[in-house]
Amino acid sequence: MPSRLLDRQVRLLEHLTSGAGIFGTGCGVSINQALPGIDGGLLHLEARFSHEKRMAKIEWVLTRTLDLLGTAKAAIIRDFVEACPPASISRLENARQFHDFLSARWLSEAPEPPYLPDIAAYELAYATVRADDSEALAVAEDRLLPPGAIRRHPNVVLVRCAYDIRPMLEGRTGEAGPLRRETLIAVALAPGTDDPLVSELSSDLFELLEMLDGFADPAIFADTPGLHKLIAGLAARGLLEVHA
């Protein structure tokens, strides 16, 4: 008498997303016990198909990151599979899982190359901004807001890099790799465009944008020279949202 279908579906997905299911040969005794009557070789094929599809999604977002993992990549992916079963069909969510996994790993194991966390953070930021979920992030209109109130646009991601990775992103890095220099990057989507805009910011502007989580009355910056022009410029680059 088969057990409840959901239980069997859970066991199946646990197997198909496990390291044994993906990287094994499908000949294990445990498979026959957990999923009796289903050929282990076919389950291995299914597990591999699904894993390759998932990794293609992650690679679509974190292309350079995966490339830079080099010879450690295979072992890291095996650990990732065991630690983080897929929870979503989305490219971005799978990439976010992988990024979180790497970030946790780098707390106890130095990243190699050392600028890899910057590259990974940048690539995730770029994909996040391109996916543009800002509609979902938008707050309800607040009638008490003064016209012209400003906040950091919900679809901006700020990345504080320890290395100057910009030459690498632009494909013009030398053999030495990126220089160690704090580089403050904003990834944003300018209005009406599809491709994110990547800007290096001054520390003052970066910190201002970090603070502007919620709407603020621009009057508090009244003594800033050329304020209106500055706000207009930042809004045109998709960095600021101006309340109508």
Add this chain to the structure above:
Amino acid sequence: MAGSEAHRAMYFDLVGEIPLTAHGIGLSIGTDAPLDLAYVDQIAALVDRLKAPAYSEHLAFTRVPGRDLGNLLPLPKTEAVAESIIAKVRTIQSRISVPFLLENITYVFDWPDSELSDAEFFKLICGETGCGILLDVENLYVNGQNYEFDPYAFLDALPAGAVKEVHVAGGVTLHEDFLPRPFAADSHSHPVPEATLDLLDHALARHAPRSIVLERDDRFDATEEILDDVALIRARFDGRFETSHAQPAVGSAG
């Protein structure tokens, strides 16, 4: 629907310009758990905005609570499972304004307790609910290659006129040490096999689908190959119907 707002807007700009239909990969109707009604309602809104003539999904499951494989998996073909699907189809039909269609999948394995044939399973669900079929002829061909499965018998067993939309694609054959024989895979990456076109022909003898979609997920640079496929599909279609009856479309779907 993935992509930025600007990207999504491009799809909506096509409404009324070219034939569009709505096809999903995220419903997981076969998960033995309640339907995600919020998802269904999002689809309902999307279908209305696209002015889609139908909404289709796969007769399959892809996830369980906490895990999403992102790949279509088969269901045990039993009357009990069919009953559960029937109830979900009725719920979907009550919340979505256009006809609901179910698509046949290709599968790597089958459940040992399956007691109905693929056609019997479909007939039971579609007969009880009146939902139509999105026939993926490449999936039929692939299942026919991999198993003791007669795709022509499947087609002959379906009620005439039940197929409302068709998917066509081309895949690859895998040779793996751990498998006893080569395995056909529906990779949406290569030309449509002649045998699949023959199956399409056979299907068109008894069904008048509203649309035929050529699915392609890879090797997009093989433009000539893709255009040849479109021409071959169009020729099979024109052999049966006036071209004004339906317009074969090129697209990509799950």
